[in-house]
Amino acid sequence: MFLPKIHIRQLRCLPKQLFLRQFCKCASQVPPEVLEELEQGFEDMKECDSKSLLKKHLTKERFDKLKDKTTPTYNSTLLDCIRSGLKNPDSGVGIYAPDPEAYSTFSDIFDPIIEDYHGTYFPLCGMEKDKQQELIDSHLLFKEGDRFLKDAKATRYWPTGRGIYINDNRNFLVWVNEEDHVRIISMEKGGNLGAVYERLILGENQLSKQLEFSRDKRLGYLTFCPTNLGTSLRASVHMRLPSLADDKAKLDKMAAKYNLQVRGTRGEHTDAEDGVYDISNKRRMGLTEYEAIQEMYKGIRALIDHECQEAAKACKK
Structure with a gap:
């Protein structure tokens, strides 16, 4: 043979x-x-x-x-x-x-x-401005100039040592030294939450073979901002909320009820664009990753149901 x-x-x-x-x-x-x-x-x-x-x-x-x-x-x-x-x-x-x-x-x-x-890695240092803006507009690259991070001395020597790894499909990326040493991101258009989470786990498992992440028995994974302690997992959805966008107080109240966090389209400390918000789970400590994702899912469903009800009322008028 x-x-x-x-x-x-x-x-x-x-x-x-x-x-x-x-x-x-x-x-x-x-x-x-x-x-x-x-x-x-x-x-x-x-x-x-x-x-x-x-x-x-x-x-x-x-x-x-x-x-x-x-x-x-x-x-x-x-x-x-x-x-x-x-x-x-x-x-x-x-x-x-x-x-x-x-x-x-x-x-x-x-x-x-x-x-x-070898592909994938884009260093921020030396990156052309038009390329940088294209990645930012595609929600793949973080923005510079955050005054909160600046005052916390987290932007020293910017942009040296910063960059991102992106796969060919542009649905898995790793931010390097934006706020934490690494931020692992899985993303795609549509509502297949399971596929996004599975890709995240696969990527994290591969990185864990080469990197050792700081973890505390009481606090969970250690991060620059204490709001991310615990699982450090943030699951978010970009969605247009035309009704709630006209009543920000009501949006904030519903978000609080379902432990959701409302951000602008381009992340924390940014405004919504064309009525599109970034909605995510607020809690990351005291629950599992699966529970955090489920909490986000239930809250999103409630917001969608509210928008559908408001749209139905408008059609009857």
């Missing part, structure tokens, strides 16, 4: 102290002939019909910033990283790391190529 061949690889870089010394260079400055080859190679690449990630991301500004740099220990140059891509315009990527330090020394070119190839 013929058995298929299985080939599994693991790729690793050696730590500095184990790197073969005979491959290290002695010079600390980029030799003139290397700079000349770099300049010529860069000009040739601009003229060729290459589809490589190197050509896509190696702008003139980045090139000029990196061409005179060398790695601290091994003195590798930009040419060592991109020589193959310059000589092979049909390369898909076009860059290699000659030593472990290259990823930090030449991060200005490695980082955008890595992000482009």
Whole structure:
């Protein structure tokens, strides 16, 4: 019986102290002939019909910033990283790391190529404003400038270290360092609450294999804001409430009755847009995740029933 061949690889870089010394260079400055080859190679690449990630991301500004740099220990140059891509315009990527330090020394070119190839992560630092606004309008990205977080010193060094991971379907994402270290989000249009919750659990389980979340026996999961302690789960629905939008006091009263929290379309401390509110469970401590979701569901049903009744009354008039 013929058995298929299985080939599994693991790729690793050696730590500095184990790197073969005979491959290290002695010079600390980029030799003139290397700079000349770099300049010529860069000009040739601009003229060729290459589809490589190197050509896509190696702008003139980045090139000029990196061409005179060398790695601290091994003195590798930009040419060592991109020589193959310059000589092979049909390369898909076009860059290699000659030593472990290259990823930090030449991060200005490695980082955008890595992000482009591997997908999902969008760092806030350096993100174009139009891209940032597109993600915000799609309710995928958090907004900056929250005065409450600012006064709590939660926005120091903004936007450094902030970003989001998004899957291809744009229905699962992780916010990094917005308010807490991570905020795990599952979302989709429609009313399939079970599918949204199942996706959240699957994603959280995968992250838990790599991350250890802070948890207290009494308080539950520890979060920056004490309102999120306990399960830390917030289940919400964006919905238009034309009747209750005209009577905010009544909306707040019904929300309190069913332990709901009413927010604006773009989250806390924002206004509703076109009568659309963000309605979520208010309690996260003293009940299970399932109970929290059920509480939100029952409250939402009550709001919908009220809107239907008001609409029926209007039709009779």
